[in-house]
Amino acid sequence: MTSSERAPRLWRALLPAGAAAAVVYGLTAPSAPAPAPVPQRAVAVSATAPSAPSADPAPAGVAAWPSLSGVAMPAGPEANAAGNLRLTRALRTYFDYFLSARHDAGGIDALDALVHDDIRRHVPQPAAGQAWQLWRRYVACLAEIQPEAARKPLAGADGMLDAQQVQQLRALLTQRDAARQRWLPEVAQAWFGDEQAYDEAMLARLEIAAQPGLDDAQRRQRLAELDAALPEHVRAAREASARPRAISQTIADLQAAGRTTQDIGAALAQAYGAEVAQRYQQQAQAEQSWQQRYDDYAARRAQIEAFAGLSEQDRRQQLDTLRRQAFDNPSEALQAEVVDQAMATRRQAR
Known part of the structure; x- marks a missing residue:
């Protein structure tokens, strides 16, 4: 395996676990049959922030899954006074909790059964049926997005996208947003509105960064004007993401300079605190072990x-068997599969 084919570094341990899990699932969600539509009822939609963790315990065995270690069970579905499902942002958080453990559960079919039963622990009919159908449509939406997400453009050695790649990324996100609106029209704004507004702001920044004919001063001025025009909630989200982005950039800069893991850990401890340094060192050791395997x-x-x-079917079966043997942890097998796909896309683009 050449150095150019080595798996990309993934510093997800420095980011919130739920966000990383959602990203992984979005890239790897299995295909699912289109579920029946939810009966149209007058159900209030709320875009409020995710609610506090549920006081109810997680379903039996779920809390022991590695991917949910230390993650509190979110509040479950709620019914309004008429008995219909309340369509809140917290409902997506509840679904994502289960989706992040798809491989620990043994696949989407096993996960369906768990979600089906857990929904009924929280709400009676008709809210339970509405929540179940919404879950099925959410899974189907993610399954549609998966192949397109694998086509996202790869940044160059400098970490930047050129103007054509930014337009490719914009087209992919437009397709993603259309799929969300088509599958989940009644919750698309509540569930994804803030995320899509943030993505639009970041695309605008990428377009300015990639625009030819601008000198550094002009580019800084346009970026400042863009930031000043951002809605308050988008500006707050961008500021919240600044620290993990700065940590990642610090790691990348020190690696590019040839610094050792110990040197990088010391620099992170000085700049960001001992906890960040400890996470980096743990992740570096885990990544080194995973990379060797x-x-x-x-x-x-x-x-x-x-x-x-070998026939194509036999080849696929042997590759699946090899991946399971090499990575007995389902999340690591999933990571290997994602990296395989990324490497194949990169080779085809050459």
């Missing part, structure tokens, strides 16, 4: 791919 796996995968005597 991925390199061994990739060498054996290449042998299977190069063997001319």
